[in-house]
Amino acid sequence: MDDYKNFLAQQILTEDKLVSVPAIPATYWLPSPREPTPANLQPKVTYRTLSRTLKVHVNLAKQMLYDFHKSQNDKNPGSLNATYLVYGTRKSSDEQDGDVEMTDSVSEKDETFSETVPTQTLALIREEMLPDTLRQYNEVTSIHVYSLAPHPMKDLQFLSDTAQQVVSMSIEEDFSPGANKTYGTIRNPNARKRERRAGAPAPAPAKAQPKAPVKQETKPAIKEEPKAATTTTAKKVAANSAPALKRQGSSGGIGQMFAKAASKPKKPAAPEKAEEVPTPALSDEGEDDDEPMPEAAKQKVEEDGKSRRDRQAELRRMMDESDGEEEEESMSKPASPAEEPMDEDTAPAEPEAKAAEEEPAEVVASTGGGRRRGRRRVTKKKQIMDDQGYLVTIQEPGWESFSEEDVPAPKPQKAKPAAAEKAAPAGKAKKAAPKGQGNIMSFFGKK
């Protein structure tokens, strides 16, 4: 029972003990106790740190602190400084004199606007201020020792460091109900946590967390993927792969996204979905393509199956950046169709320049679902202020993306070769657009 005294002596009195009572075998808390200690490193013990260290109820810890403080100061007055936590109602008159004196006008208004409500004050006060403070209270319902330190604290805010210690101590203990009981934290039988997938440790320290789920998701994704690659269910055109990759940012790990992409095509509704999700809501396209024409859809199935395989090959290569195992398998297998568009894509900077000279009316990026998307050349009006302060309207050529009903609808029978052709320019147009922000695929492809 008395071991807390030893503990407290070690914790707090090491500095003084060296001078006065050298008999205490102290495992020194501070490396060099003789040097003046910076205020924030001064030894200090609060009831919470004591309760966590000795694994006792907080209320018991409060009493221990009191007892130790009393016995030490009886022996050696002034050797220990305490802070007290006082809870109760303050005198209202004192409050106006002391607390709110600066905002008198406001407090007057306060009375007119607001009801006055009972106010409890929870105050942390230094030992020497205790009598004064108690005089300001009407009624004190509760008081206890909050902390002990060898010297008067210049700034009580340093006590908040101890809260950090408590947090680090309690993280190890995993907020189990038992822990609550030991320390006297109010239990809540209704508290509920989300079950973590695959039973990762629940409130693991922050660092460990991001890793665990990603790893777990990566594995099943790879296993599932070859199966999915063989199914030639509908999927969006190659042009979609880039936005799809963007989507992964929002939904967590690469692996997770991949798993999603692989499993989706099994559902019949998937193509529409896949089409819509990546479309940025700000663009004006992607509104009406919910109902693809049946023939076109059939034809899309084929072309999409191919482009999907390409995409998966690429994705797998991305995965291999980190995983390294299945590299050969993926490279050898269906990788060649994936390579072709890639190679074409690498050179498009010049074609783009040429295109600018020739000035084609428009570049069709994709056709599908009865809509054509792409960019076309338009003359834009721009208003600028010239140096004399006049507004000048100039016309300057520019590109504008468009999406419209497919007027010269490509015939489904003919579409098969055409689609393959189109897929390539699609990639090109995509590539050509913003030179600054290249396609992420080319980064991974050109290794």
Add this chain to the structure above:
Amino acid sequence: MANLENIPGSLLHSPSGKQEDDDLKRVSSTYKPLQTFRLAKEKSYQQQFADMYFLRLTKIKPAVDDVALSAWDGTIVADEPVKRVERVLDIRQGELCWVTGTVYMEMPLKPNILEDVSKDRWISAPITQEKYWSEEDAVTLEDESGRIRLVGDVLKSHILVTGCIISVMGSENVNGELEVIDFKLPDLPPQPERWALSDPPSASDSKGKAKKPKDEDEEMTDATTCGSGGKIAIVSGLAFSGSDASHSLELTLLLEYLLGEALDPSAQQELSQISRLIIAGNSISLEERKVPLDEAQAKKPINKKYGYDASSYNAVPSQLFDEFLASLLPTMPVTLLPGAQDPATASYPQQPIHAAMFPSSRPFSAPPATTDEGWLDTVTNPWEGEVEGWRVLGTGGQNIDDIFKYVDSEDRLGMMEATCRWRCMAPTAPDTLWSYPFQDDDPFVMKECPHLYFVGCQPEFGTKVIKGREGQTVRLIAVPSFTATQEIVLVDSETLEVSKVKLSVA
């Protein structure tokens, strides 16, 4: 005058050796959040804002018309009967009439988008004035047909801001202004019953669950306070900061207080009655983000890896907040509203702070893509829900802060009351309060009257009860910023009586 000797809950004695075996259980919280202010994940910003005003007018107009009709029907002023006029444009000079429309405040100091555009500025300038209010302000009333200027001293009797819907009675003078004799507000909307959405915890249920502590509760509360049941704690403006430690000890005390570790056994028993914490905005300090900016500008090469300069980005505030929540959550459910400073969307209604901000408290939040509420419920601002059966409406404070700029008054409670009487909690959206351009519905229109209406991040505490014509009673609470006042608000979950706790460090 308190004496050290006569403090009932004093722990200033040596350990008695007797192990207190009071295993405190926190009272349960009945809670049903509503999704009134959730926006779709994929939202378009292409539409115009005008729809919001139109929707608001069509939704609130019937209510004001009712009030006005019952007040003015058959009224004769100076031998002239008051005539109802459907549209602003139908007002005839010299004729006594009444009409309903949207108030628009013509204010020289108010930022004006048209001015910005004509000056070839495409980004609205940061707002520098604290108030838009000035002597030259003019009140106008408009609807889809036109706009008319309102004059008359009676308008000064109540605060009016852009966007609220009122009925005015008067006649047009030679200047084309409507001289207002009287005006009417829609007044409080109908109020649902308590427990309209959730079931009250039945007595048998709670007994079966926690029989023993319940008995203890009653004994204890009889002895100490007359508190009939649980309490709801509301706090705002915690402003966790990485550099400014001036109130970190108060935050620590707050945590200990809510955990029930501070104080003595009987006070702890009281603390176990706090069933829920609602954080009403501004949990993370803003000053934090300005300092590194200057430093970053000083040193030239900035390596922007993920769109921000990782070396100058400081994650400490959100980590501290996360730690705070993670310590608190095992013992208490938390509803978290974002505020103006929080990492959420900037425009009203602010969408929930993403759980990814809180790696260690995230396990307590609801799993994604489910509709049930989490133990840590990150919600929208404004937010509506049912807590302990009471309909609760809360905001992070921007709506009142913005109204504050329009009027020459410090009376925040009066502004809160006005929003209830207007049936519109954020009338100044979308004019000066940034807002999502709603197309089909204006959620800021109050369809149902809350029992408890709190507004966070206010300069000082205030509370009052207002009553409506149909017996509605609303408890208004202006929740002060914790950084400024170190106060938290406790609301009794049976009576909606309010008390507060002030933390102080001397």
